[in-house]
Every structure is written in C-alpha cells, then in structure tokens.
Amino acid sequence: MPKIKINGNEVEVPQGSTIIQAFKATGVEICHYCWHPGLSVAGVCRLCMVQIEGMPKLQIACNTEVKEGMVINNTSDVVKETVRWGLDFHLINHPLDCPICDQAGECGLQDQYMKFGQYDPEMAENKVKKHKVVDLGPTVVLDSERCILCSRCVRFTDEVSKTNELGIFNRGDRCEIGTVAGKPLANNYSLNTVDICPVGALTSKDFRFRQRVWYLKEADSICPGCSTGCNVKVNYNEEGLWRIRPRENKEVNGHWMCDVGRDSYKFVNLKNRLVAGKVGQRGSWQEVTATDAARSAGLKLRETVAQHGPDSVALVVTGQYTNEEYHRLFTFFTVNLESNNIFHWMNNPETTKDFDGLLFRGDRNPNTKGVVDALGSFALKAKWEDLQSQLSSRKIKVVVVAGPENQAVFPDMTEKITFFAQAESMIWLTAGQSEALNQTGAETWQIPLKTYIEKSGSFTNVQGKVQTFKVGTTIVAQAFTLSEVVELFSGQELNWNLRPHSLGGVKTNYSIANRGAL
Amino acid sequence: MFKLSKESEDFVKKELSRYEAKYSAIIPSLFRVQKDHGWVPPEAVSVLAKLMEIPEAHINEVLYFYTMFNKRPVGKIHAQVCCNISCAMNGGRELADALCKSFNVQDGVMSADGKITVSRVECLGSCDTAPMMQVNDRYIENLTPELAVRKLKEMGA
Amino acid sequence: MPSQQSLLLSEHYGKPDFAKLEGYKKHGGYAVLAKALKMEPKAIIDEVKSSGLRGRGGAGFPTGMKWSFLPANGEPRYLLCNADEGEPGTFKDRLMMERAPHQLIEGMIISAFAIGCKKSYIYIRGEYDFAKEVVAGAIVEAYKAGLLGKNILGSGFDHDMDVYSGAGAYICGEETGMISSLEGLKGQPKLKPPFPAVQGYLRKPTIVNNVETLAAVKYIIRDGAPAYKKYGTEKSPGTKLFSVSGNVVKPGNYEVVLGMPLKDLIFDLCGGLKPGRKLKAVIPGGSSAPVLTAEEAMKATMDYECLAQMGSMLGSGAIIVIDDSNSMVDLLQVIMHFYHHESCGQCTPCREGTGWLSKILHDIASGHAEVKDIDLVKKISEQMMGKTICALSDAAAMAAISFVTKFRSEFEQHLQAGKRTLGSSAHA
Incomplete structure (x- = not known):
C-alpha cells in the first residue's frame, strides 16, 4: 500500500490505484467528467488535472498511477486556474438552457461550475449549432448541443452492453454522438447511458419532463425485477414513484441495471393498486377496509381448520416476498394451523x-432463493401435483395465495386463478388489481399488500446474497405486509401506532399522465 | 438501393485478411466504395458493416473522421484547392473563389450538371508550387486562375 | 564561402531511374542492407545512437534512444514509417517517396533488422496518391528481388512490408494518432502512458519513425556514425531536407547541413525575395513552429538548439518565408482555421479552444473585434498548452501566441483601422 500525500494529508491507498481513485477513496473533491469507475479511462475531459511534485506539467489523475511518496495537490492556483478554464472550454458551446433542460438539478456542468468554476465567461462568438431532439431509440433522446463529448455513453455500449450502437461522428467541435440508420440504441441496458451522461444530452423518454428532480425524494432499495437483485435508488414524491436508477454494489450489479428493472416502479403506483379490501365472487365485490377483510378471512381460515382439519387449507406463495414474511407466514401455517400444505408457484420454470451474461435473469422474481430456502428450513416438501389433486378432489376448502406484486412477469395469472378457484374459498393477497378474479366462482377475499418499496425486509438473490432494504415511501396506506396479515389472521391486533399515515391529497397531473411517447 | 459490386465485395474480403487487424480494412473499403460511386452513400455503412462484421457505428465514425471520404456526391471532376498558408500567400484562396465563380458553384457543392465540385482544402504538401490544386487523384501545380480554369475545362468541366 | 547544398540523401533524386530498383542498384542500392544484415542488430542501434540522429518528423527525438525503449524480450514488434506528411509547409517526404522509394525501403529493412521486427507499414497520407503508387510498386519489386519476405539476402532475417493509406486527417501524423488510424479507428491520439515502444500498434511494442529519419539510417550504416557526424553541428548532426515555400524566388526542397544560417538558405540558395520586398517573418518548422521576426530570422541557424533557444523549433523543416506584402493577422487566421479543421475532437481544451481561436481570429481579421480580444487570444492559447493528450493543441496555441506577441502592433493597427477585409476569408 503506497503512502502518498493528497493536498498535504498523508493517505495510504491500494497498490495500482490511479490518482483519481485515491482522491475518491479518501473523499477529496476532484473535478471530472469523462472518468467513470465502471468504464475504461478515456482521459479526454482534461479536468481531473493535478500537480505532482517533481513533474513539470500538470497530469490527469485518471491516467496516472500512484507511486510511493507521491505528493499531489489539486488546490494550487495553477490547478484551479486550469480547471476553471477547462470548465469554460466545456461551456463555450453549451447552450446553457438549464431552465428548459431536464438534467437541471442533477447536472455535472451545474454542480462542477458551482464548485470549481464561478468565472465570468468571455466567449462572445456564435456557438456551434448541432442536432436537437435526436431520437436515438425507444428509450433515449439526444440533444447534441448539450453534449460535452465525454464519450461515457459510447464506452458503455462498447464495453458493457457490447452492443456498439453509439459512436462519435465528425471531428473537432463538429463532433456529435449518434447512431447509424437502421441500428438504433435498443438494448436492455440503454438507460444506463442516461445515468452516466453528466449533462442533459441523453435523457430518458420515460422520465424526461415529468418531474423536476429537486422536488423528488430518494430511497435505497433492491430491484424486484429478477433474481439478480440489483441495488437501486428510487425517486418518489407524494404522487408516487417516478424512476429507478442503479446504486453501486460491486458484488451484485456494479454500476448498472437493466431497462426492464427500471420499469418496476410502475406497478407500485396508485392506479395499478388494490387500495382496500374486497370480499365477494364473480365480479360482485363488497368493498371493506383492508383490516376487516383480513380479519374475516382469518376467521374463515381458522374455522375451516377447526371443522375439516389442517389439510383442508393450503398456502400458495410466489418468489416476490421477503424472507421475513415467508418465515412469519410459514410459522403461522405450520405451527398455528398445523398445516404443511404450502406450495411454491413458479411463474416461468x-x-x-x-x-x-450481464444482469438480467429469466427468473423474474427477486426472492426465489429465499422462498426455496424457507420451504427447506420448514421441511416442507409438498409438490405442485399434490395441490392439483387435492384441489380437484375438493379436499382443500380454502386456498391462501400470496400472489405476485409484479403481475407482468406472471403470464399464467389467469390460468392459475381459475385453477385456485376450484377451492370453495380463496384468500387472495396481492398489491395489484387482478381482472381474472372477476371471472371465478370461489368466495374470495382480496387483501391489499405493500410492495417492496413500502416495507422493510430482505431478499436472497440468485448468488445466495441476502440483501436487506428499508421502507422508502408509502403509496397505499391501508396495505399490509404478509407478516401483518398473519397477525390479523390469528386474531391479533396490529400496533396501529406503527402503521403509516395515509397519504394526503394525491394529485394527478393529467397533462403529463396523458402525454405521448416523446 | 446501395449495392456493392461483386469485385468490390471480393476486394473488401481480401482487405479483411491483409492487415494484422481486421478493422484496418475499413479505410481501404470506404475508398473502394468511393471509387465505385464517387462518394460514400450512408447506406454503404450498413452494407459494409454486415459484410465485414464490424459495428455500423464504428464504420460511420471512421467515415466521418477522415475528410477525403465524400459524404455527399461530388462532381466527375473534384477540384480541391489548397488554401493553407503557403498557398494562401500565393493566391490559393483567390484561385478557389475564381473557380467557384467561373463554374458557378459554391465551395464544396457539386454543380447542377454533376460535372464539377470545387472544394477548399488544407495543405496538400506541394507548397513550393503554390497555388495548386488536386483534381481527383493528381496534383496540378503552379496555377493562376486562368490556367486552372483552362485545365479544368480541358478535362471536361 | 557561398552556401551550398550537401546532397547525402538527395544525391540521386534528379535521376529518373533512381525510383526503380534497377536504377537504384546502379547507384549502390541495397549494398548497405547486405552490410547491415551481417552486423549485430545491437551494433546497428549503437551506430544510430552515436550518430546523434534525431527524428526528422517534427519532435526531433533521438532515434537511437527511441529504439532502445523497446522491451528486450522477443515479443513481436512493429516498425511504422510515418509518411503522413501534413504539417503545412512540408513537402520533403513526398519528394523522397516519389524519387527514391527504395532508399526508404532499404532504410526501413535495416532499421527493422536492428530492432528485431518482422512486419512494417508505411503509412502514407491519402492525398499522396502518386507517392503511394510509387512506393507500393517499389515494395513489389523488392519482394521479387528477395529483398523483402523470407530469408532476406540469405541472412535468415524475415521481413514483410506493406503500404497503408490515410484518408485525410492531419492528426494521423501524430504517432499514436497514426497507430489508431492504422488499427482501423478514428485517428485519435492515444493516452500516454503506455508509450508506443511498450504498447503501440495492436498493443504491441511499436516504433514510429519519419520517412527522412529511416532513409538517413541507411547512410549512417553506410558511412559510419563518425562520417555522418561530420555533417551539421555537434548537437544537431547530419543533413536535413528543408522545404522552403512562401515568398522566395526559388521555393523547393534543399538538403543542407544542420546549423546552416537561415539567412543563407533564404537569400543564397532560394534566391531571396521578390524585388522590392522586405522580409517580415519566417516560420522555421511548419505552421506549428512559433514564428520568427525578420531580425530573429537573420540571426537564426537551422539546428534544433538555436531554434529552441529562440523559442521556436526546427519541426519538420518547413520554412515558410513571409515578406512585407502579407498581413500577419490574415496569416494567423489561415493557420487557426487549419487547426480548428484538424482537431480530432477528443480533448476538450483543443476541441473547443481551436474553434474559439479560429472564430476570434476571423472576427479580428474582419474588424469585428476589440483590442482586448488580442489578449483573449493569448489567454485562451495559454490554457490550451500542455493540457491535452497530444501536441496539436500546443501547436495551435504556440503559433497564436507567437503571432499576437511578436506582431502585436500590427494586430492593434489592424483593429484600429476599423472594419476591413483581408484576402478572402479562410472560412469555407
């Protein structure tokens, strides 16, 4: 571990680090655009300039390896002046259209100008004109005039997604990012280019112009889109969730996540949710509070066991719940109801x-490993065929289903609901609304559940890594976790003081709710 | 619809294995397209990409980086007049202007009849014979506007 | 003693048959190769080192030292001949390739043998179509004569050579830009480290030398380093081809000893200026070299040291002579337009700075500027120096600084005279 001095402070950094990595590791601020920890070194923005004792010229920190005893600073006047001018060079042809730019508030140019720039510009010439609103593909829009040609997006498509759609065409200050006709930016990782774009050049069609970022709050979470379990951050406000972006975790997802995963904020939002309890059958529903629905469903369950024995009830679970919920639910079934009729519903075996090869997996559940482990630890061995035979022989009277919160990844929803509805009664635990329930004849309780962003717990990803997450926000105040449902099933009361408050007036901005694709 | 001739396709395939790196075949292949068509139409990029198994964006990067590739049609006679320093000192810019005027064309824009394009270019490495121009592949040196017009007319402009 | 040329490399350039193998052999061609192949490779490197030969492409780096940076292992390595002669004012490499392609090929085989390289490329700028044809033809001749390919002249040394054509980009004259271009990429210079001698073409050790440098190797081996060092000065030994252009009576290529007074070159060999004209300035090493005033030019000698001392450089040996009929404002405008046109666009200070400078110079030239813009040119240029991957940015900046500093009063007078048009605009 070489010892070096950064701005007068002695630090130790791993052998082979570059200077910029040393700065980052020790939390010293350094200006940069093109360097990104997940990409190769381009060394073109020329902003991470540092002064190294014994070297006549300033060096770029991203392409210089630390050596024992190096004395480095980025606070001398000559470095400051260089960085200041470096920013000016970046901005002379930039349109400075922050008021109408979607990146404003999380823009590298704005941030770094405030930290390292703050000069009076002297550029009085006409700016270079380039292409605006370039449609790069189904997910991303380009504004070439805002682009600072850091080449991060091009390196991403070359090195990470390996799809090679993007290039920098032309020369000098006429350079522009672009795609070639017939080969749009269309891959399952395309939106990472928007994340790594330090300016407002690349924006997401899904998110742009919907919210000003400084009005959004952010919470850490785990993507529920597949069994990889990418670490994410979720942006939300009182209207709901607006976007999901990756959060670095070297062991799981590096710096990236897939475009499919980014859509997993949509099913969380109010218009797709079951917001209260429902009791009824054949599409004729009586709306009750979630608590009442859970209480009466629990009563039905306990009565059935009392009358027909523990084998008259069954529990079906999907891989979309937390380890803690499985544990509580399985305990209730096996200990309180003394039933071992617990089945795992695999949506896409x-x-x-x-x-x-990168992140996206065919198992579209965040916690398949968790549910399999939980079944194992409770020594539950029931097979799906058993459920089939017991349902058709009418042995099972009440089936409790912890259905998927992300229904889009369950192509067999309708088929399976019909299948479960062979039982006399069905207790359907879910976050979303399910059309198929309107067609069945079983006496049904629908009890609203919380989604991943509304609860705390853990998922076990495909690698066996247990990843915990905390409540981010609440969309449906009435909804329960499975553990809370179990409390009510067993006739217990919930600690109402710990329940989330109902959201205030939820606004819908119709002008953006009904907008088109671009 | 752009199509590569059989001979050109064979040429590209041969170039692919000629150099240590496959990508090195891009420049010669683009030159070949330009030789066949007078310029490099945008559709050529996808055709080459498929044939060479090299990403389109990469070929397009190369196409747009180098100025000798014509990104739009040029005349049968492409007069490229050097306007860099030694030529500028000896009337290179005036020569370019005179040619544009004489053939009634704008700098870099092909004449309506497709016969000629006059372009201003940077140093062509013939500074001792300034002013000079490159017509298609060859240099014509020690020019005056009158001489240049006459030579181009002789060539059919 | 009247000034004269010292024809070492260019001795036979006047003979048309010298471009062909037969004619070349008549004048002793490939005899030096036969001699070299019997030498120890290391002895060749030592000879080149002790000759003091410096790169003739522009940077003037000692050739022998460059070769010695190669790793000593047996890793495959490449020799690339830089024939992307793009520096405005330079036209010597074209002459050397058109008149004496075998001289270059022979020098290259000797150099390749010295550094243990089995494959070399000659990267010729795309515009030099005729030179390309001549060199490619000469390579075919050499293969037929057993001078290239397997077991050259029975020595057991194998070497292959090919020509590669550029396609119009000044930056490909920068050695790592050229490597990128040869690899089939945009000709953008690469980050250093790693240096080409360690990781160059296809990440293999690579040496890039200029046409004139490689040709000179032949004469160093033929005559020995001591004989070569008799030419030129102690620190700048050898002869050099100077491309003289601009306002002289007899422009052209002149091979003279290094250290020759610039005054003699212009006024003796090149026949001086046109009648009635006065010397105003000289650019001594291609457009990237800072300009010399007339007084400086009269004192300058054409060697690396003197020009460096004067704050300029020998560069590629392109001497652009400027008489008093020219406006320095106009010429700087032309030069800045060139760098703006040629900046590869990867490093921000160069990409944006060259464009900015070009626009300001255009405004100054057309009178749409103020005196303080002259200072701005200097400020921008200072911030473009030493800040980028390659030296294009520095070249543009140094040219600009030298013009506005040394001819400031002309710039001021020009602006005070109000709006006027100079020549015709350099902007297309």
Whole structure:
C-alpha cells in the first residue's frame, strides 16, 4: 500500500490505484467528467488535472498511477486556474438552457461550475449549432448541443452492453454522438447511458419532463425485477414513484441495471393498486377496509381448520416476498394451523435458468432463493401435483395465495386463478388489481399488500446474497405486509401506532399522465 | 438501393485478411466504395458493416473522421484547392473563389450538371508550387486562375 | 564561402531511374542492407545512437534512444514509417517517396533488422496518391528481388512490408494518432502512458519513425556514425531536407547541413525575395513552429538548439518565408482555421479552444473585434498548452501566441483601422 500525500494529508491507498481513485477513496473533491469507475479511462475531459511534485506539467489523475511518496495537490492556483478554464472550454458551446433542460438539478456542468468554476465567461462568438431532439431509440433522446463529448455513453455500449450502437461522428467541435440508420440504441441496458451522461444530452423518454428532480425524494432499495437483485435508488414524491436508477454494489450489479428493472416502479403506483379490501365472487365485490377483510378471512381460515382439519387449507406463495414474511407466514401455517400444505408457484420454470451474461435473469422474481430456502428450513416438501389433486378432489376448502406484486412477469395469472378457484374459498393477497378474479366462482377475499418499496425486509438473490432494504415511501396506506396479515389472521391486533399515515391529497397531473411517447 | 459490386465485395474480403487487424480494412473499403460511386452513400455503412462484421457505428465514425471520404456526391471532376498558408500567400484562396465563380458553384457543392465540385482544402504538401490544386487523384501545380480554369475545362468541366 | 547544398540523401533524386530498383542498384542500392544484415542488430542501434540522429518528423527525438525503449524480450514488434506528411509547409517526404522509394525501403529493412521486427507499414497520407503508387510498386519489386519476405539476402532475417493509406486527417501524423488510424479507428491520439515502444500498434511494442529519419539510417550504416557526424553541428548532426515555400524566388526542397544560417538558405540558395520586398517573418518548422521576426530570422541557424533557444523549433523543416506584402493577422487566421479543421475532437481544451481561436481570429481579421480580444487570444492559447493528450493543441496555441506577441502592433493597427477585409476569408 503506497503512502502518498493528497493536498498535504498523508493517505495510504491500494497498490495500482490511479490518482483519481485515491482522491475518491479518501473523499477529496476532484473535478471530472469523462472518468467513470465502471468504464475504461478515456482521459479526454482534461479536468481531473493535478500537480505532482517533481513533474513539470500538470497530469490527469485518471491516467496516472500512484507511486510511493507521491505528493499531489489539486488546490494550487495553477490547478484551479486550469480547471476553471477547462470548465469554460466545456461551456463555450453549451447552450446553457438549464431552465428548459431536464438534467437541471442533477447536472455535472451545474454542480462542477458551482464548485470549481464561478468565472465570468468571455466567449462572445456564435456557438456551434448541432442536432436537437435526436431520437436515438425507444428509450433515449439526444440533444447534441448539450453534449460535452465525454464519450461515457459510447464506452458503455462498447464495453458493457457490447452492443456498439453509439459512436462519435465528425471531428473537432463538429463532433456529435449518434447512431447509424437502421441500428438504433435498443438494448436492455440503454438507460444506463442516461445515468452516466453528466449533462442533459441523453435523457430518458420515460422520465424526461415529468418531474423536476429537486422536488423528488430518494430511497435505497433492491430491484424486484429478477433474481439478480440489483441495488437501486428510487425517486418518489407524494404522487408516487417516478424512476429507478442503479446504486453501486460491486458484488451484485456494479454500476448498472437493466431497462426492464427500471420499469418496476410502475406497478407500485396508485392506479395499478388494490387500495382496500374486497370480499365477494364473480365480479360482485363488497368493498371493506383492508383490516376487516383480513380479519374475516382469518376467521374463515381458522374455522375451516377447526371443522375439516389442517389439510383442508393450503398456502400458495410466489418468489416476490421477503424472507421475513415467508418465515412469519410459514410459522403461522405450520405451527398455528398445523398445516404443511404450502406450495411454491413458479411463474416461468422454463426460463428460470436464462441469463444474458450481464444482469438480467429469466427468473423474474427477486426472492426465489429465499422462498426455496424457507420451504427447506420448514421441511416442507409438498409438490405442485399434490395441490392439483387435492384441489380437484375438493379436499382443500380454502386456498391462501400470496400472489405476485409484479403481475407482468406472471403470464399464467389467469390460468392459475381459475385453477385456485376450484377451492370453495380463496384468500387472495396481492398489491395489484387482478381482472381474472372477476371471472371465478370461489368466495374470495382480496387483501391489499405493500410492495417492496413500502416495507422493510430482505431478499436472497440468485448468488445466495441476502440483501436487506428499508421502507422508502408509502403509496397505499391501508396495505399490509404478509407478516401483518398473519397477525390479523390469528386474531391479533396490529400496533396501529406503527402503521403509516395515509397519504394526503394525491394529485394527478393529467397533462403529463396523458402525454405521448416523446 | 446501395449495392456493392461483386469485385468490390471480393476486394473488401481480401482487405479483411491483409492487415494484422481486421478493422484496418475499413479505410481501404470506404475508398473502394468511393471509387465505385464517387462518394460514400450512408447506406454503404450498413452494407459494409454486415459484410465485414464490424459495428455500423464504428464504420460511420471512421467515415466521418477522415475528410477525403465524400459524404455527399461530388462532381466527375473534384477540384480541391489548397488554401493553407503557403498557398494562401500565393493566391490559393483567390484561385478557389475564381473557380467557384467561373463554374458557378459554391465551395464544396457539386454543380447542377454533376460535372464539377470545387472544394477548399488544407495543405496538400506541394507548397513550393503554390497555388495548386488536386483534381481527383493528381496534383496540378503552379496555377493562376486562368490556367486552372483552362485545365479544368480541358478535362471536361 | 557561398552556401551550398550537401546532397547525402538527395544525391540521386534528379535521376529518373533512381525510383526503380534497377536504377537504384546502379547507384549502390541495397549494398548497405547486405552490410547491415551481417552486423549485430545491437551494433546497428549503437551506430544510430552515436550518430546523434534525431527524428526528422517534427519532435526531433533521438532515434537511437527511441529504439532502445523497446522491451528486450522477443515479443513481436512493429516498425511504422510515418509518411503522413501534413504539417503545412512540408513537402520533403513526398519528394523522397516519389524519387527514391527504395532508399526508404532499404532504410526501413535495416532499421527493422536492428530492432528485431518482422512486419512494417508505411503509412502514407491519402492525398499522396502518386507517392503511394510509387512506393507500393517499389515494395513489389523488392519482394521479387528477395529483398523483402523470407530469408532476406540469405541472412535468415524475415521481413514483410506493406503500404497503408490515410484518408485525410492531419492528426494521423501524430504517432499514436497514426497507430489508431492504422488499427482501423478514428485517428485519435492515444493516452500516454503506455508509450508506443511498450504498447503501440495492436498493443504491441511499436516504433514510429519519419520517412527522412529511416532513409538517413541507411547512410549512417553506410558511412559510419563518425562520417555522418561530420555533417551539421555537434548537437544537431547530419543533413536535413528543408522545404522552403512562401515568398522566395526559388521555393523547393534543399538538403543542407544542420546549423546552416537561415539567412543563407533564404537569400543564397532560394534566391531571396521578390524585388522590392522586405522580409517580415519566417516560420522555421511548419505552421506549428512559433514564428520568427525578420531580425530573429537573420540571426537564426537551422539546428534544433538555436531554434529552441529562440523559442521556436526546427519541426519538420518547413520554412515558410513571409515578406512585407502579407498581413500577419490574415496569416494567423489561415493557420487557426487549419487547426480548428484538424482537431480530432477528443480533448476538450483543443476541441473547443481551436474553434474559439479560429472564430476570434476571423472576427479580428474582419474588424469585428476589440483590442482586448488580442489578449483573449493569448489567454485562451495559454490554457490550451500542455493540457491535452497530444501536441496539436500546443501547436495551435504556440503559433497564436507567437503571432499576437511578436506582431502585436500590427494586430492593434489592424483593429484600429476599423472594419476591413483581408484576402478572402479562410472560412469555407
């Protein structure tokens, strides 16, 4: 571990680090655009300039390896002046259209100008005109005039997604990012280019112009889109969730996440949610509070066991709940109801093992490993065929289903609901609304559940890594976790003081709710 | 619809294995397209990409980086007049202007009849014979506007 | 003693048959190769080192030292001949390739043998179509004569050579830009470290030398380092081809000893200026070299040291002579337009700075500027120096600084005279 001095402070950094890595590791501020920890070194923005004792010229920190005893600073006047001018060079042809730019508030140019710039510009010439609103593909829009040609996006498509859609065309200050006709930016990782774009050049069609970022709050979470379990941050406000972006975790997802995963904020939002309890059958529903629905469903369950024995009830779970919920639910079934009729509903067994080599997996559940482990630890061995035979022989009277919160990844929803509805009664625990329930004849309780962002717990990803997450926000105040449902099933009371407050007036901005694709 | 001739396709395939790196075949292949068509139409990029198994964006990067590739049609006679320093001192810019005027064309824009394009270019490495121009592949040196017009007319402009 | 040329490399350039193998052999061609192949490779490197030969492409780096940076292992390595002669004012490499392609090939085989390289490329700028044809033809001749390929002249040394054409980009004259271009990429210079001698073409050790440098190797081996050092000065030994252009009566290529007074070159060999004209300035090493005033030019000698001392450089040996009929404002405008056109666009200070400078110079030239813009040119230029991957940015900046500093009063007078048009605009 070489010892070096950064701005007068002695620090020790790992052998082979570059100076910029040393700065980052020790939390010293350094200006940069093109360097990104997940990409190769381009060394083109020329902003991470540092002064190294004994070297006549300033060096770029991203391409210089630390050596024992190096004395480095980025606070001398000559470095400051260089960085200041470096920023000016970046901005002379930039349109400075922050008021109408979607990146404003999280823009590298704004941030670094405030930290390292703050000069009076002297550029009085006409700016270079470039292409605006370039449609790069289904997910991303480009504004070439805002682009600072850091080449991060091009390196991403070359090195990470390996899809090679992007290039920098032309020369000098006429350079522009672009795609070639017939080969749009269309891959399952395209939106990472928007994340790493330090300016407002690349924006997401899904998110742009919907919210000003400084009005959004951010919470850490785990992506529920597949069994990889990418670490994410979620942006939300009182209207709901607006976007999901990756959060670095070297062991799981590096710096990236897939575009499919980014859509997993949509099913969380109010318009897709079951917001209260429902009791009824054949599409004729009586709306009750969630608590009442859970209480009466629990009564039905306990009565059935009392009348027909523990084998007259069954529990079906999907891989979309937390380890803690499985534990509580399985304990209730096996200990309180003394039933071992617990079944695992696999939505897509044929694609479960698929993997694109980067992040996206065919198992579209965040916690398949968790549910399998929980079944094992409770020594539960019931097979799906058993459920089939017991349902058709009418042995099972009440089936409790912890259905998927992300229904889009369950192509067999309708088929399976019909299948479960062979029982006399069905207790359907879910976050979303399910059309198929309107067609069945079983006496049904629908009890609203919380989604991943509304609860705390853990998922076990495909690598066996247990990743915990905390409540980010609340969308449906009435909804329960499975553990809370179990409390009510067993006739207990919840600690109402710990329940989330109902959201205030939820606004819908119709002008943006009904907007088109771009 | 752009199509590569059989001979050109063979040429590209041969170039692919000629150099240590496959990508080195891009420049010669683009030159070949330009030789066949007078310029490099945008559709050529996808055709080459498929044939060479090299990403489109990469070929396009190369195409747009180098100025000798014509990104739009040029005349049968492409007069490229050097306007860099030694030529500028000896009337290179005036020569370019005179040619544009004489053939009634704008700098870099092909004449309506497709016969000629006059372009201003940077140093062509013939500074002792300034002013000079490159017409298609060859240099014509020690020019005056009158001489240049006459030579181009002789060539059919 | 009247000034004269010292024809070492260019001795036979006047003979048309010298471009062909037969004619070349008549004048002793490939005899030096036969001699070299019997030498120890290391002895060749030592000879080149002790000759003091410096790169003739522009940077003037000692050739023998460059070769010795190669790793000593047996890793495959490449020799690339830089024939992307793009520095405005330079036209010597074209002459050397058109008139004496075998001289270059022979020098290259000797150099390749010295550094243990089995494959070399000659990277010729795309515009030099005729030179390309001549060199490619000469390579075919050499293969037929057993001078290239397997077991050259029975020595057991194998070497292959090929020509590669550029396609119009000044930056490909920068050695790592050229490597990128040869690799089939945009000709953008690469980050250093790693240096080409360690990781160059296809990440293999690579030496890039200029046409004139490689040709000179032949004469160093033929005559020995001591004989070569008799030419030129102690620190700048050898002869050099100077491309003289601009306002002289007899422009052209002149091979003279290094250290020759610039005054003699201009006024004796090149026939001086046109009648009635006065010397105003000289650019001594291609457009990237800072300009010399007339007084400086009269004192300058054409060697690396003197020009460096004067704050300029020998560069590629392109001497652009400027008489008093020219406006320095106009010429700087032309030069800045060139760098703006040629900046590869990867490093921000160069990409944006060259464009900015070009626009300001255009405004100054057309009178749409103020005196303080002259200072701005200097400020921008200072911030473009030493800040980028390659030296294009520095070249543009140094040229600009030298013009506005040394000819400031002309710039001021020009602006005070109000709006006027100079020549015709350099902007297309």
